[in-house]
Amino acid sequence: MTETIPAGNRETPDGYSLPEAATALIAHARAYGWLAKAYWTPGDATSSPFVSVEVGRRLTEAEREQHRGPHWLYRLTWHSRGCPPGRLRRFGSGLAATPDSPAPHPAPSVQRIREIITAHPAPGRQQ
Template identity: 50%
Template sequence: MLMTSTPPDGYAVPKTVTGLVTYATAYGWKTLVQWAADSGGNPFVNVEIGRLLTADEAKRQRGDRFDFRLTYHSRSCTPGMLKRFGTGLAQTPDKPQWHDAPALWKIREVIYLNPAPDAATTFKGPITKEEFNTIPNARALRFSHDRMGRRYTEWIENMPRWGWSLMSDYGQPEHPCHVSRADSRAMAADHLTAFLAPSRAYGGDHLTVDEWEIGPWPVRST
């Protein structure tokens, strides 16, 4: 079977699929789109989206990758049209055996919660809370503030016992404390960022955002 990246005349990848591919690429995932035809000459396209976990990410997982494989076929369709063929296949770190792929919206959700580590640009401050909230798509990784004569620092960290967590030193840098855990790095960063929303009075005096990142995720609401 000859596979090619070029669609046959009169055919194109469905817009819902091209949107998913663009979305995945923005989050640092790899994509592959290949066309072929069945024995009856009916064109179809295979779409693969995924990424390998880093060694650090894979430590507490059963599998080492995200891999979603979908097929869109022209059989029984109007010429030039394609429809999803079956459910497709998926592998995820928590379910490494091949299983049915979920709906496209669910795949987008998985991508959003698990961006590739190099998909975001990380910056170090300090900048003020007000400056931080003018930056589109910024997500906080560490901030600090004065309270009761001490400088408090709060950050996210991948802890051996709890996984991705919100951390605080409560003004004692030599004694970092676990505050709460999160299901992913993205969720931990989102929780920390929520403390800095303009409508939320949080932290003490002279609050600065000491480390943050800018990525392709949706702009947060304020």
């Protein structure tokens, strides 16, 4: 994970919007000082649009001493394949890398990610 996660690399395709769960996750992450982005792959004649959402934060030096990995990073994807126009659904479990399990592994639910964010706010962002 880089020091900053850019806002996203593609425009939202016409007729689509970020799923409510993704929007709420991004807002929650940012409220707790985590970095967040959504980036679209708009699709073409042979593929359907999808959006990936990443939330994460680096550990502080003090936190780093207690863990094997350098950050929390969660990547989740919603896709439109097989959905009515303008609709998206979650694709797979997503990927996670955490301080205690730094190798990529299946991500937990969106609700569990929100709980983790709440339990580990960025320094100075205690809620």
